[in-house]
Amino acid sequence: MTFPLQDLLTILPELIVIGTACLILALDPILEATKKDVLAWLTLGALAMCIGLTSSQMTGRVSAFSGMVVIDAYAAFWKLLLYIVTGLTVLLSLAYLKAERLSIGEYYGFILLALAGMMVMVSGADLLTIYLGTELMSLSLYVMAGLKRTEARSLEASAKYFVLGAFSSGVLLYGISLLFGLAGSTGLSAIAAAITAHGTGDPLLSLALVLLAVGFGFKMAVVPFHMWTPDVYQGAPTSVTAFMAVASKAASFGAFLRVFVEGLGAASADWSVLFTVVCLATLALGNLVAIVQTNIKRMLAYSSIAHAGYALIGVVVAGGHSGEGASTGFASVLLYIAIYSFMTLGAFALVGMLRKEGQESDQIEDYAGLAKREPLAAFFMLVFLVSLAGIPPTAGFIGKFYIFMAAVNGGMTWLAIVAVIFAAISAFYYLRIVMVMYMREAEGSIATHSRLETSPALSLVLACALAGVVLLGLFPNGLWSLASQAAPLLK
Amino acid sequence: MIPLSAYVAVSAVLFATGLLGVLIRRNFIIVLMSVEIMLNAATINLVAFSHYLEAMQGQIVALFIIAIAAGEAAIGLAIIIVVFRGKISTNVDEMNLLKW
Numbered sequence: 001m002t003f004p005l006q007d008l009l010t011i012l013p014e015l016i017v018i019g020t021a022c023l024i025l026a027l028d029p030i031l032e033a034t035k036k037d038v039l040a041w042l043t044l045g046a047l048a049m050c051i052g053l054t055s056s057q058m059t060g061r062v063s064a065f066s067g068m069v070v071i072d073a074y075a076a077f078w079k080l081l082l083y084i085v086t087g088l089t090v091l092l093s094l095a096y097l098k099a100e101r102l103s104i105g106e107y108y109g110f111i112l113l114a115l116a117g118m119m120v121m122v123s124g125a126d127l128l129t130i131y132l133g134t135e136l137m138s139l140s141l142y143v144m145a146g147l148k149r150t151e152a153r154s155l156e157a158s159a160k161y162f163v164l165g166a167f168s169s170g171v172l173l174y175g176i177s178l179l180f181g182l183a184g185s186t187g188l189s190a191i192a193a194a195i196t197a198h199g200t201g202d203p204l205l206s207l208a209l210v211l212l213a214v215g216f217g218f219k220m221a222v223v224p225f226h227m228w229t230p231d232v233y234q235g236a237p238t239s240v241t242a243f244m245a246v247a248s249k250a251a252s253f254g255a256f257l258r259v260f261v262e263g264l265g266a267a268s269a270d271w272s273v274l275f276t277v278v279c280l281a282t283l284a285l286g287n288l289v290a291i292v293q294t295n296i297k298r299m300l301a302y303s304s305i306a307h308a309g310y311a312l313i314g315v316v317v318a319g320g321h322s323g324e325g326a327s328t329g330f331a332s333v334l335l336y337i338a339i340y341s342f343m344t345l346g347a348f349a350l351v352g353m354l355r356k357e358g359q360e361s362d363q364i365e366d367y368a369g370l371a372k373r374e375p376l377a378a379f380f381m382l383v384f385l386v387s388l389a390g391i392p393p394t395a396g397f398i399g400k401f402y403i404f405m406a407a408v409n410g411g412m413t414w415l416a417i418v419a420v421i422f423a424a425i426s427a428f429y430y431l432r433i434v435m436v437m438y439m440r441e442a443e444g445s446i447a448t449h450s451r452l453e454t455s456p457a458l459s460l461v462l463a464c465a466l467a468g469v470v471l472l473g474l475f476p477n478g479l480w481s482l483a484s485q486a487a488p489l490l491k
Numbered sequence: 492m493i494p495l496s497a498y499v500a501v502s503a504v505l506f507a508t509g510l511l512g513v514l515i516r517r518n519f520i521i522v523l524m525s526v527e528i529m530l531n532a533a534t535i536n537l538v539a540f541s542h543y544l545e546a547m548q549g550q551i552v553a554l555f556i557i558a559i560a561a562g563e564a565a566i567g568l569a570i571i572i573v574v575f576r577g578k579i580s581t582n583v584d585e586m587n588l589l590k591w
Contacts, residue, residue: 128552135559155577167513170529177536184544
């Protein structure tokens with residue numbers, strides 16, 4: 001069988017990303033250790049090309065490779081978001097790898113391979129392609145989590161991530177095999193047709209649904225499948241943590257929504273009940289456990305769990321509706337994840353670059369008196385934390401506002417009220433750091449205080465993240481119309 | 492002729508074995524083997540369904556899974572070696588620098 005050239009052109013962004021990754025892996029050994037920065041610029045160049053190509057694929061729906069891959073506004077939305085966060089991660093890594101004295105060229109190759117996996121995940125229209133994309137992303141991330149090979153914590157994070165990630169892939173795959181038994185195909189549209197024909201009463205379908213939910217639940221880090229998140233986020237190099245917290249979560253949400261809407265949309269009454277429980281557990285556990293953390297990377301990990309819970313509200317609401325209500329529910333999820341990406345990336349960038357004695361200072365008490373030592377860094381952190389807490393006029397407020405609006409319009413006011421209560425609780429642990437930065441005096445001698453290691457690349461990352469948080473908070477209409485245009489429709 | 496239910500039963504038993512192995516056994520390498528058993532359970536399912544439904548796609552997916560499982564094992568073993576060199580135990584319970 002041959003495939004037409006047209007199919008290859010539709011996946012040109014993926015080909016560019018994989019091609020650049022291979023080029024980087026080939027160039028790495030012949031480049032001198034001092035010139036590894038070239039590889040980062042190469043990565044950014046590839047991303048810029050991809051942004052151009054994908055923005056021309058925003059309209060219409062093109063299917064390629066016998067329906068294995070589909071390019072539509074939904075896929076394009078996630079891909080553009082992924083390019084932006086990957087670009088910012090690469091810039092952050094430029095600064096971070098230097099500070100950590102890690103000169104690993106293949107790092108950028110792994111970032112691009114993971115990105116290629118994520119792109120396949122969000123544009124896959126077949127469970128096989130989605131599974132392959134998930135594995136490509138995960139296998140790259142397992143390695144990246146353990147890149148600080150001299151540090152036991154990084155290795156431990158890598159090992160734990162691998163065990164739980166491989167386990168979740170096994171569960172996901174078993175669910176896929178059961179769905180294949182039901183539908184005789186792994187294509188999402190064939191599965192949807194089979195479910196409509198047979199009805200949703202089949203116990204095998206319910207089992208497959210639960211197994212898929214568990215598989216994706218691990219990747220999205222929702223309770224009760226979150227236990228790897230704090231350990232891995234704390235142990236992995238911070239630039240990798242930022243990438244995992246933002247890009248891998250966005251891609252997992254993208255693939256998850258595609259599978260559950262396009263493939264299992266007919267069973268939405270069943271899965272929206274399932275995800276209501278998951279959503280409540282995620283909100284409760286993420287927000288409550290974050291309060292007692294003393295390590296800021298762990299706190300941000302629990303905060304990222306809690307944010308997945310807020311995004312799930314949109315999924316739950318949309319699942320209980322069809323037509324208009326469903327599309328605003330899904331659009332609010334897309335908007336939420338996009339906004340979450342900017343504020344989380346900004347916070348992790350600061351955490352990675354606030355250092356003392358050549359080490360990352362990731363204890364919350366290291367932030368004492370930061371406002372006096374580094375007024376600008378403290379102000380940036382303040383904005384990101386205020387946005388994470390969802391306080392206006394930042395973007396975090398807009399994200400929560402659209403999610404809660406969708407819940408109220410969808411007749412789930414009680415869920416919105418519960419979420420508002422948890423948002424109030426979350427303000428406590430975010431603002432506690434603000435209080436530590438602004439109101440507490442640093443202890444010990446000046447040499448042991450944490451300082452921000454500035455560099456042009458870091459300034460650029462922080463400026464972009466801050467611009468995202470502030471501008472999206474003031475003018476959310478553009479992103480909202482993009483998200484509503486891209487939101488999948490529940491039939 | 493062996494009925495489809497027999498294959499699905501074997502696959503279910505394999506999947507349960509793998510699941511229990513990951514949850515109960517504490518040695519990293521045995522956990523890795525248990526994950527491979529879970530993947531094989533899915534493969535048996537796919538091939539059996541593919542035969543009985545006369546849909547070739549299942550067997551193609553099975554081939555992909557075999558390739559992925561090999562890649563996953565390679566990366567898993569590499570991580571084990573680095574962890575072992577870093578003088579951390581390969582016992583999952585003794586990996587406790589990061590509290591769960």
